[in-house]
Amino acid sequence: MAKVRVHQLAKEFGIQSKEVLAYLSEAGEFVKSASSTLEPPVERRAREHFAALTKSTAKTTQQADAPARPAPKPGPKADKPASAKPASPQAPKPGPKPTPKPEAPAAEAPKPAAPEAPVAPKPAAPETPAAEAKPEAPAQEAPKPEAPKPTPASSAKPGPPAPKPGPKPGGARGQGQRTGGKGGPRPGNNPFAPNQGMPRPGGGKGGPRPGNNPFAPNQGMPRPGGGKKTEGQGAARPRPGGAKGGPRPSPAMMPNQSALAQPKAGGRGGRGGARPGQTRGPGTGAPGAAAGGGAPGRGGRPMRGGTAGAFGRGGGRAGRGRKSKRAKRQEYEQQHAPMVGGVRVPRGDGSTVIRVRAGASLADFAEKINVDPAALVTVMFSMGEMVTANQSLDEDTFQLLGAELGYDIQIRSVEDEDREILEAFNIDLEAEEAAEGEDDLVARPPVVTVMGHVDHGKTKLLDAIRSDDVAGAEAGGITQRIGAYQVTVEHDGQDRAITFIDTPGHEAFTQMRARGAEVTDIAILVVAANDGVMPQTIEALNHAQAAGVPIVVAVNKIDVEGASPDKVRGQLTEYGLVAEEYGGDTMFVDVSAKQRINIDELLEAVLLTADAALELTANPNKAARGVAIEAKLDPGRGSVITALIESGTLRVGDAIVAGSAHGTVRALFDDHGLPVDEAGPSFPVQVLGLQSVPSAGDSLLVAEDSRQARQIADKREAARRAATLAKRRKRMSLEDFNEALRAGQVETLNLIIKGDSSGTVEALESSLLELEVSEEVALNIIHRGVGAITQNDVNLATVDSAVIIGFNVRPAERVADYADAEGVEMKFYSVIYDAIDDVEAALKGMLKPIYEEVELGRAEIRQIFRSGKFGNIAGSMVLSGVIKRGTNARLVRNGVVVTPNLEIVSLRREKDDVTEVREGFECGITLGHKDIAEGDIIETFEMREKPRD
Numbered sequence: 033m034a035k036v037r038v039h040q041l042a043k044e045f046g047i048q049s050k051e052v053l054a055y056l057s058e059a060g061e062f063v064k065s066a067s068s069t070l071e072p073p074v075e076r077r078a079r080e081h082f083a084a085l086t087k088s089t090a091k092t093t094q095q096a097d098a099p100a101r102p103a104p105k106p107g108p109k110a111d112k113p114a115s116a117k118p119a120s121p122q123a124p125k126p127g128p129k130p131t132p133k134p135e136a137p138a139a140e141a142p143k144p145a146a147p148e149a150p151v152a153p154k155p156a157a158p159e160t161p162a163a164e165a166k167p168e169a170p171a172q173e174a175p176k177p178e179a180p181k182p183t184p185a186s187s188a189k190p191g192p193p194a195p196k197p198g199p200k201p202g203g204a205r206g207q208g209q210r211t212g213g214k215g216g217p218r219p220g221n222n223p224f225a226p227n228q229g230m231p232r233p234g235g236g237k238g239g240p241r242p243g244n245n246p247f248a249p250n251q252g253m254p255r256p257g258g259g260k261k262t263e264g265q266g267a268a269r270p271r272p273g274g275a276k277g278g279p280r281p282s283p284a285m286m287p288n289q290s291a292l293a294q295p296k297a298g299g300r301g302g303r304g305g306a307r308p309g310q311t312r313g314p315g316t317g318a319p320g321a322a323a324g325g326g327a328p329g330r331g332g333r334p335m336r337g338g339t340a341g342a343f344g345r346g347g348g349r350a351g352r353g354r355k356s357k358r359a360k361r362q363e364y365e366q367q368h369a370p371m372v373g374g375v376r377v378p379r380g381d382g383s384t385v386i387r388v389r390a391g392a393s394l395a396d397f398a399e400k401i402n403v404d405p406a407a408l409v410t411v412m413f414s415m416g417e418m419v420t421a422n423q424s425l426d427e428d429t430f431q432l433l434g435a436e437l438g439y440d441i442q443i444r445s446v447e448d449e450d451r452e453i454l455e456a457f458n459i460d461l462e463a464e465e466a467a468e469g470e471d472d473l474v475a476r477p478p479v480v481t482v483m484g485h486v487d488h489g490k491t492k493l494l495d496a497i498r499s500d501d502v503a504g505a506e507a508g509g510i511t512q513r514i515g516a517y518q519v520t521v522e523h524d525g526q527d528r529a530i531t532f533i534d535t536p537g538h539e540a541f542t543q544m545r546a547r548g549a550e551v552t553d554i555a556i557l558v559v560a561a562n563d564g565v566m567p568q569t570i571e572a573l574n575h576a577q578a579a580g581v582p583i584v585v586a587v588n589k590i591d592v593e594g595a596s597p598d599k600v601r602g603q604l605t606e607y608g609l610v611a612e613e614y615g616g617d618t619m620f621v622d623v624s625a626k627q628r629i630n631i632d633e634l635l636e637a638v639l640l641t642a643d644a645a646l647e648l649t650a651n652p653n654k655a656a657r658g659v660a661i662e663a664k665l666d667p668g669r670g671s672v673i674t675a676l677i678e679s680g681t682l683r684v685g686d687a688i689v690a691g692s693a694h695g696t697v698r699a700l701f702d703d704h705g706l707p708v709d710e711a712g713p714s715f716p717v718q719v720l721g722l723q724s725v726p727s728a729g730d731s732l733l734v735a736e737d738s739r740q741a742r743q744i745a746d747k748r749e750a751a752r753r754a755a756t757l758a759k760r761r762k763r764m765s766l767e768d769f770n771e772a773l774r775a776g777q778v779e780t781l782n783l784i785i786k787g788d789s790s791g792t793v794e795a796l797e798s799s800l801l802e803l804e805v806s807e808e809v810a811l812n813i814i815h816r817g818v819g820a821i822t823q824n825d826v827n828l829a830t831v832d833s834a835v836i837i838g839f840n841v842r843p844a845e846r847v848a849d850y851a852d853a854e855g856v857e858m859k860f861y862s863v864i865y866d867a868i869d870d871v872e873a874a875l876k877g878m879l880k881p882i883y884e885e886v887e888l889g890r891a892e893i894r895q896i897f898r899s900g901k902f903g904n905i906a907g908s909m910v911l912s913g914v915i916k917r918g919t920n921a922r923l924v925r926n927g928v929v930v931t932p933n934l935e936i937v938s939l940r941r942e943k944d945d946v947t948e949v950r951e952g953f954e955c956g957i958t959l960g961h962k963d964i965a966e967g968d969i970i971e972t973f974e975m976r977e978k979p980r981d
């Protein structure tokens with residue numbers, strides 16, 4: 033029998049030749065290689081040895097097999113084969129015990145594996161049999177022992193070598209990792225990191241991010257594919273991933289995430305961290321998945337960011353998303369502003385005060401509430417008011433609009449308006465005054481206005497005071513001019529000046545007040561002793577008291593027979609003016625303007641009243657501020673105003689602005705017509721140099737230079753024009769009646785008749801009342817009277833939207849101006865029939881118009897073009913007349929009107945939009961109506977007003 037060779041023997045025992053060789057070598061037998069033959073005795077001993085060894089191994093295997101499943105045990109020995117063989121596939125299975133601890137070693141597996149090599153050879157040899165017993169055994173055991181990791185370590189090798197064995201138990205898992213992940217340990221990875229369970233590059237495509245910190249507690253940064261490959265690790269530490277582990281989502285990691293993450297799991301599970309992992313775990317079929325959620329969980333977070341980002345929600349964009357939300361809310365609120373008249377306009381709370389200047393337009397108001405003017409136009413339209421955005425509105429209209437929108441719209445007063453204008457030029461008159469100290473102020477003369485009933489002697493009195501017979505120069509006896517002058521009287525041994533304003537009654541006084549000019553310090557109320565208190569006396573009294581001006585009563589015409597000064601005193605007592613001698617505080621002085629009796633006493637009474645009731649001081653050392661008392665255009669000298677300086681000093685050469693007039697003071701004249709160089713407080717002075725004529729009552733001030741003066745004047749002019757326009761809008765004129773009636777604003781024509789005699793006035797009135805134009809309109813004469821048209825007439829016309837008819841009378845210049853400013857129409861006639869004809873025509877104009885239909889043109893539809901943009905276009909031929917765009921139309925089919933009330937929405941020739949197409953031409957017509965057919969006739973027409981007979 034041939035000798036047995038080494039490899040044959042090894043094969044026989046199912047072991048490797050080198051193991052046999054090793055044994056033989058150890059036994060002192062010289063055997064060269066696996067093919068060497070063995071001598072029979074050697075063979076026999078070897079057989080015995082291996083037979084015994086096999087037996088014991090088989091036993092061990094059986095033991096291991098049985099308890100292996102239920103209880104871990106032989107871990108220590110198994111490690112070697114495990115590392116050598118494909119235990120990995122199985123490793124995952126048993127790996128369910130997710131204890132953080134074992135994981136560490138597991139991760140370390142790679143390293144220890146290396147050092148193990150040198151150690152293994154030696155000790156391994158004797159163990160070989162055991163190891164060879166079965167590779168599976170260790171494989172199975174591996175999982176179990178994983179928990180008792182320390183055990184194998186200690187049992188395998190105490191002390192120093194501990195680290196080596198350490199890895200072993202984990203080795204099974206580490207292998208699992210390695211197997212799953214192709215790569216070995218990552219160079220930068222820290223095997224000792226507590227959460228080493230970081231996913232492996234092998235596990236995923238991505239690999240760790242370079243910036244990743246292996247020592248970071250949240251090492252388990254999301255990994256692409258990590259979920260799949262690292263469940264084992266994850267199983268060991270689910271926490272990190274789920275909790276803080278995951279780095280906050282950042283755009284940098286998004287690509288990977290989104291590339292690998294399952295959107296849903298990522299997006300949703302992100303918060304939980306574990307959810308994505310769970311989702312994936314099962315997907316891999318790995319038992320460790322449940323626990324493995326940890327690792328993927330980490331990934332979950334970023335995934336959320338990534339996914340969320342992809343959908344524009346949450347994640348890294350969360351912040352921006354929120355901002356945008358806020359913006360959207362604002363937008364939403366705006367969009368859901370209350371609808372008024374079909375447009376959205378922000379509403380006020382009912383008490384929101386919006387101040388607009390007099391004559392402001394919708395555009396001005398729109399700017400204040402930050403809304404599109406067009407929207408307000410629509411609102412006005414819905415309220416029945418047809419106004420344009422730039423049209424000036426009166427106060428009433430603004431009130432209506434304000435009530436509709438919830439705003440308290442207030443019209444700024446003239447004063448406020450002017451103050452604002454001046455503030456734009458850094459001129460604050462109030463602040464200027466407030467800044468003046470006692471030292472700046474010096475006494476100034478009182479300014480006196482003479483008031484009273486007609487013909488009670490105002491002018492005569494002023495004449496007497498001035499010793500200048502002004503009254504004699506007046507024609508007709510009706511005072512029509514305003515002047516001012518200053519007189520000097522001796523009082524208590526001192527020369528005291530008093531400034532007088534000549535006024536034809538209280539109207540101008542009030543008018544000036546209305547303009548913000550309150551120049552009067554004291555009022556002299558003239559009452560003719562022979563006539564007593566009359567209506568205008570009371571009016572004047574009321575006006576003066578309304579202005580808070582102290583009154584001195586001049587009981588005039590005491591020289592006339594039958595004069596009863598005491599009666600006057602008694603009468604005035606009823607109106608609150610109680611004479612001093614009756615225990616009151618009003619000074620009454622009996623005078624005769626004609627006889628010049630007690631004039632000095634009257635002046636003294638004025639001074640005493642001024643001293644007692646008023647503190648009249650002003651600062652003369654500043655740029656002049658004053659009021660234009662009178663203004664006129666002098667043919668030779670141009671614009672001439674009589675100004676009353678209130679404070680400061682006006683000098684020749686000053687750049688001034690008075691109302692909306694500006695210029696440079698060319699010359700100054702006092703009330704005697706003498707040139708002066710300057711005028712101080714309370715000094716009336718004629719001023720030359722303005723480039724236009726301001727109005728009486730306009731304020732005057734010295735500007736920095738002529739340029740500034742011009743700019744202020746321009747601004748004032750603009751404001752005044754706007755205010756005038758606003759007033760005019762609601763006034764009436766004969767020509768406007770038609771429109772006003774149509775708008776339903778009036779049904780009655782109000783008239784004021786003023787004539788030169790009562791006879792003509794009565795004749796005109798009765799003739800007008802006989803006019804019977806229609807039952808639809810009525811004529812109402814609200815006032816009639818003899819004499820010139822006065823400001824009171826204009827006021828009345830203003831209130832009642834009346835037209836003033838003047839028969840052989842004219843208004844005073846200022847009244848004409850006033851009427852113009854107020855938008856009151858005045859008509860003047862000298863022939864009664866002209867007046868009647870005009871009124872009759874106006875009344876006819878008031879009648880509601882009669883309209884009749886007038887055919888414009890006819891067109892036949894020849895072809896129909898469908899157009900998505902324009903709808904159905906009727907290719908037509910104009911049969912007669914003209915087809916005009918925008919006109920009314922109707923559709924006639926077979927002689928029957930099939931659709932009335934259409935409109936030529938658009939009209940085209942070839943490809944051009946045209947406004948009209950004449951007979952014989954083809955055109956494309958759009959009716960905004962779909963049901964059209966070839967052969968239909970389009971008739972166009974318009975409604976025209978039919979003149980009345």
Ligand SMILES: Nc1nc2c(ncn2[C@@H]2O[C@H](COP(=O)(O)OP(=O)(O)OP(=O)(O)O)[C@@H](O)[C@H]2O)c(=O)[nH]1
Nearest residue numbers: 486487488489490491492509510511589624625626
């Ligand atoms: N006898 C007498 N007549 C006077 C006196 N004062 C004025 N008259 C006369 O009364 C008339 C009216 O005088 P005016 O000074 O024009 O009166 P007025 O108040 O200015 O009148 P109007 O300008 O129309 O408002 C004139 O004829 C004066 O001569 C007076 O003291 N005695």
